[in-house]
Amino acid sequence: MTRLEATRVVVAQAGEAAIIASLGHPTYDLFAAGDRPRNFYTWGSMGLASSIGLGLALARPDLRVFVVDGDGSLLMNLGSLATIGLLQPANYVLVVMDNEQYATTGGQLTPTARGADLEAAARAMRIGTAATVRTEADLAKALSAPTGPHMIVAKVEESSTALRPPLDCVAITRRFMAAIGQNEP
Amino acid sequence: MNLTHAPEWAFGVCAGAYAAGCRDVVYVPDNPLSHVLRTFEERYSEVRLILATREEEAFGIAAGLYLGGGKPAVMLQSSGLGNSLNAITSLMLPYRIPALIVVSMRGDEGEWNAAQMPMGRAVGAILDAIGIPHVTAESAETAGDAVQRAGTRAFETRVSCACLLPKRVTSESPKGSDPLGVGGVRRERT
Numbered sequence A: 001m002t003r004l005e006a007t008r009v010v011v012a013q014a015g016e017a018a019i020i021a022s023l024g025h026p027t028y029d030l031f032a033a034g035d036r037p038r039n040f041y042t043w044g045s046m047g048l049a050s051s052i053g054l055g056l057a058l059a060r061p062d063l064r065v066f067v068v069d070g071d072g073s074l075l076m077n078l079g080s081l082a083t084i085g086l087l088q089p090a091n092y093v094l095v096v097m098d099n100e101q102y103a104t105t106g107g108q109l110t111p112t113a114r115g116a117d118l119e120a121a122a123r124a125m126r127i128g129t130a131a132t133v134r135t136e137a138d139l140a141k142a143l144s145a146p147t148g149p150h151m152i153v154a155k156v157e158e159s160s161t162a163l164r165p166p167l168d169c170v171a172i173t174r175r176f177m178a179a180i181g182q183n184e185p
Numbered sequence B: 001m002n003l004t005h006a007p008e009w010a011f012g013v014c015a016g017a018y019a020a021g022c023r024d025v026v027y028v029p030d031n032p033l034s035h036v037l038r039t040f041e042e043r044y045s046e047v048r049l050i051l052a053t054r055e056e057e058a059f060g061i062a063a064g065l066y067l068g069g070g071k072p073a074v075m076l077q078s079s080g081l082g083n084s085l086n087a088i089t090s091l092m093l094p095y096r097i098p099a100l101i102v103v104s105m106r107g108d109e110g111e112w113n114a115a116q117m118p119m120g121r122a123v124g125a126i127l128d129a130i131g132i133p134h135v136t137a138e139s140a141e142t143a144g145d146a147v148q149r150a151g152t153r154a155f156e157t158r159v160s161c162a163c164l165l166p167k168r169v170t171s172e173s174p175k176g177s178d179p180l181g182v183g184g185v186r187r188e189r190t
Helices: A003-014 A025-034 A049-059 A071-076 A079-087 A118-124 A136-143 A169-179 B008-019 B033-043 B055-067 B078-092 B114-130 B143-157
Strands: A018-021 A039-041 A065-070 A092-098 A131-133 A150-155 B024-027 B048-051 B072-077 B100-104 B134-136 B161-165
Touching: A003 A018, A003 A025, A003 A065, A003 A092, A003 A136, A018 A025, A018 A049, A025 A039, A025 A065, A025 A092, A039 A169, A049 A065, A049 A079, A049 A092, A049 B024, A049 B055, A065 A071, A071 A092, A071 A118, A079 A118, A079 B048, A079 B055, A092 A118, A092 A136, A118 A150, A131 A136, A136 A150, A169 B055, B008 B033, B008 B100, B008 B143, B008 B161, B024 B033, B024 B055, B033 B048, B033 B072, B033 B100, B055 B072, B055 B078, B072 B078, B078 B100, B078 B114, B100 B143, B114 B134, B114 B161, B134 B143, B143 B161
Parallel strands: A018 A039, A018 A065, A065 A092, A092 A150, A131 A150, B024 B048, B024 B072, B072 B100, B100 B161, B134 B161
Antiparallel strands: none
């Protein structure tokens, strides 16, 4: 499956869940797969999508939180797995779109192309249900598992889209917070 | 419960952050901040302490907390400010996601570790350069007020604001106790 196909599965399974996307291609694909007010698109802060989602999941235990991350981005903030494993947020699902490359910057290979195992890293950090999936059906099944935290490594082929979400970061914040029923304090 | 005797400045930091509305404190440990964390633990049951593995991660978590309706504080050592710059400049500032930032200073007056000096000297200039307003707790007595002002400003303006805690303030021993017998000039080896 391509990353765009996998992202469509995430959107289809999301329902009322919030989705936080890592910068670059994951953000572009989330917009292409289905723009919705409960999407939070990052345009910077590489590596932090999993942390933003974690903070949101902690603040809003009533809300399911999906994170669409990349393998390169997660490798920049692997400590995040330890924090997720420590806090065990039940409403948190981290999907790592693992295309084994830094696609946004030209396709340089990441360590996962040589066998670095993000699922094993997640298990080692106490995310016990971590799984690797290669098909849309398996991804949909993994996303519907009840109590988290979950980490799903989706092995994907690179796909590109010309679509881009709006660049207005403040508008992204405002729309997202309003959508999840959160007036700015 | 036996309450630990914390120094006055640490009580102030807790009271100031609480008064600014913070109920979540994301932190990377630091020796002086241990007094603050212990005081939160012992006296502020509604305040949630969240350990991050790195300061940049702490800002990511804080951003998510704010999106979910919280008023987060990030507490870190000045050395960790360097680890945070991309999170502050490409997430917190452009998205108008604020946090109260409490910086335990190293590399200022009283520093003994050469490795702490360059960043300690640069903290104010770096914050100025990226557009993060900051105040300094000038004494143990005024620490609470300084932290509260920074927090209130951050959440009113939706631009993070930092309160710097100088080493000369945080090296003060708790009043009435001097466990090391060095009159408050205890070295914090962190």
